[in-house]
Every structure is written in structure tokens, then in C-alpha cells.
Amino acid sequence: MNRILITGGGGFLGSHLCESLLEKGADVICVDNFFSGSKDNICHLFSYPYFELIRHDIINPLLVEVEKIYHLACPASPIHYQYNPIKTVKTNVMGTINMLGLAKRIKARILLSSSSEVYGDAKAHPQPESYWGNVNPIGLRSCYDEGKRVAETLMLDYHRQNEVDIKIVRIFNTYGPRMAINDGRVVSNFIVQALRGEPLTVYGDGSQTRSFCYVSDLIQGLLTMMETEDFTGPINLGNPDEFTILELAEKIIKLTKSPSKIIHNPLPSDDPVRRCPDISLAKKKLKWEPKVSLEEGLMETIDYFKEKLSLKKG
Numbered sequence: 025m026n027r028i029l030i031t032g033g034g035g036f037l038g039s040h041l042c043e044s045l046l047e048k049g050a051d052v053i054c055v056d057n058f059f060s061g062s063k064d065n066i067c068h069l070f071s072y073p074y075f076e077l078i079r080h081d082i083i084n085p086l087l088v089e090v091e092k093i094y095h096l097a098c099p100a101s102p103i104h105y106q107y108n109p110i111k112t113v114k115t116n117v118m119g120t121i122n123m124l125g126l127a128k129r130i131k132a133r134i135l136l137s138s139s140s141e142v143y144g145d146a147k148a149h150p151q152p153e154s155y156w157g158n159v160n161p162i163g164l165r166s167c168y169d170e171g172k173r174v175a176e177t178l179m180l181d182y183h184r185q186n187e188v189d190i191k192i193v194r195i196f197n198t199y200g201p202r203m204a205i206n207d208g209r210v211v212s213n214f215i216v217q218a219l220r221g222e223p224l225t226v227y228g229d230g231s232q233t234r235s236f237c238y239v240s241d242l243i244q245g246l247l248t249m250m251e252t253e254d255f256t257g258p259i260n261l262g263n264p265d266e267f268t269i270l271e272l273a274e275k276i277i278k279l280t281k282s283p284s285k286i287i288h289n290p291l292p293s294d295d296p297v298r299r300c301p302d303i304s305l306a307k308k309k310l311k312w313e314p315k316v317s318l319e320e321g322l323m324e325t326i327d328y329f330k331e332k333l334s335l336k337k338g
Contacts, residue, residue: 028050030093031056035056040243041094046074050074052076103206113171124188133250138258142169142173145158149298151260193246193258194259196301200328213225248312261303
């Protein structure tokens with residue numbers, strides 16, 4: 025049986041990954057300090073005999089014996105990672121050093137969930153893995169952007185110097201059930217605002233674009249990447265279908281049948297204008313591409329938030 029460690033296993037992506045691996049018969053150790061994750065995301069997994077939860081902050085070393093490490097721990101929405109930027113940098117840098125040290129000692133394969141944020145406000149479009157990015161190293165978002173860039177550096181240095189078996193995945197906007205109500209990312213913001221009948225807050229004129237990947241597609245990409253041989257990445261995982269933020273707002277209002285109007289606020293600093301993955305490498309190396317359409321994924325996510333909001337009222 026595969027023994028697998030998932031850092032950030034109580035988070036949005038981590039909980040889906042825990043669930044998927046348990047269903048495949050793996051022995052899963054979930055590590056989380058619940059800074060941005062939630063026990064609600066994983067409490068249904070406690071009935072699995074091979075599921076284990078360790079409450080731990082990975083900026084401190086961890087000693088466990090596993091074959092594979094999925095290193096997902098880090099707040100991923102601007103609200104959470106800007107709340108304590110020093111903590112965000114520490115998680116990305118010291119947390120990654122600790123996980124790589126563990127992987128080196130126990131000879132485990134380690135996969136890093138990096139981010140499309142390494143591309144910054146990209147001048148290349150769509151963004152291929154060969155693009156070096158356009159990141160402001162002293163901006164409000166740099167604790168996350170530069171943190172992920174350093175995490176990638178560390179992965180490759182441990183690989184080159186110590187022959188650690190690594191995988192790097194650059195994750196683009198992902199959405200789905202188990203996003204937090206106060207997540208601060210655009211899909212959850214819009215859905216919660218629409219369901220509450222509040223105005224949808226669009227920053228700038230709404231012409232900036234994003235691509236939205238449904239969580240089940242993303243998890244399949246992570247699982248496939250972990251099992252590949254002779255390929256370290258980095259590799260983009262995301263949905264190449266591009267939508268403006270205004271289009272997304274209008275679509276969510278329509279799907280929720282909400283009376284909400286759209287209001288415009290000033291654009292935050294360093295907010296990328298266009299963000300869309302070039303996934304030709306993922307198609308070639310992993311035979312992977314997203315299958316769930318935006319409408320289909322949004323309906324699943326809307327149903328989830330309807331239930332969450334009604335529970336909150338109750």
C-alpha cells in the first residue's frame with residue numbers, strides 16, 4: 025500500500041486529493057495547521073481506516089515515513105496570504121526546505137503545487153512553462169508570487185544537488201466545492217454575493233481574463249503527474265478556456281437566477297491583466313486536459329455554496 029503525505033490536506037485542493045487517494049486504497053497522512061484549511065473539508069474522511077490527521081505547521085520539521093509527498097501547504101487566496109505575508113513566505117520557503125529535507129532522508133518522491141502566480145502580470149500569452157514571468161518582487165502579492173518562485177528553485181536545487189525525486193506543477197485558477205465562503209477568490213466571491221442577492225464586485229472594468237479549472241480535473245492532473253517517470257516539470261495545469269471577469273459575473277448571476285447587480289471597484293495593485301495556461305506540455309507528457317465545462321463546474325459549486333449558506337443561517 026502506498027503511504028502518502030499531503031501537506032495542506034485540510035485545504036480546498038488538499039481535501040479533494042486526500043479523498044481521491046483514499047478511494048484508490050492509499051494510506052494517507054494529512055498535515056495541516058488550519059490557518060486557511062478547515063476540518064469541515066476532511067471530517068467525512070475520518071471513517072477511512074487508513075486516513076490520519078496531524079495538526080502541524082510545516083515551517084517546523086516533520087518526521088514521518090512515506091513513499092510520496094504532495095506538498096500543497098500554503099494559503100492560496102490574496103486575502104489569506106496577505107493577512108500574514110511573512111508567514112506566507114515562511115511556509116513557501118522554510119516549509120519547502122523541510123519537506124525536501126524529509127524527501128531526501130526517506131527517499132520519497134515529492135510534488136510541489138506551485139502556481140500560475142510565478143508568471144506575474146505576464147507579457148507572454150498564453151503562458152508556457154518556458155516563460156520566466158514578470159513579477160514585482162516588492163509588491164503586496166510578492167510574498168506568494170516570489171515564495172512560489174523560491175519554492176521551485178529549492179525543488180530543482182535539491183534535485184540537482186541531492187538527486188531528490190521531484191515534480192513541479194504550476195496550478196492555474198481552480199474552483200469547486202470546499203472553497204471557503206470567505207476565500208476571496210473570484211468564483212467563490214461572485215457565487216456567495218449572487219446567492220445572498222448582494223452586488224457582484226468586479227475590479228476595474230472587468231475586461232481582465234482568467235481561466236477556470238474545475239477541481240476534479242485538476243486533481244486528476246496532480247495524480248497523473250505524480251506517477252510520471254523521468255520528468256520533473258514544471259508543468260502547467262489549468263483550463264485554457266479564457267473568460268473575462270465580467271463574463272464570469274454575468275454567467276453566475278444567470279445560473280443562480282440572482283437579482284444581483286454588478287458594481288465596479290478600483291483594480292488592486294499588481295493584478296494580472298490576462299492569465300491563461302498553455303497546456304500543450306500537459307497534453308503531451310500526461311495525456312491530460314480538462315473535461316468539465318465552466319457551466320457544469322459552476323452549477324456543482326453553486327449547489328455546494330447554497331448548502332453551506334443555508335447551514336450557516338441554520
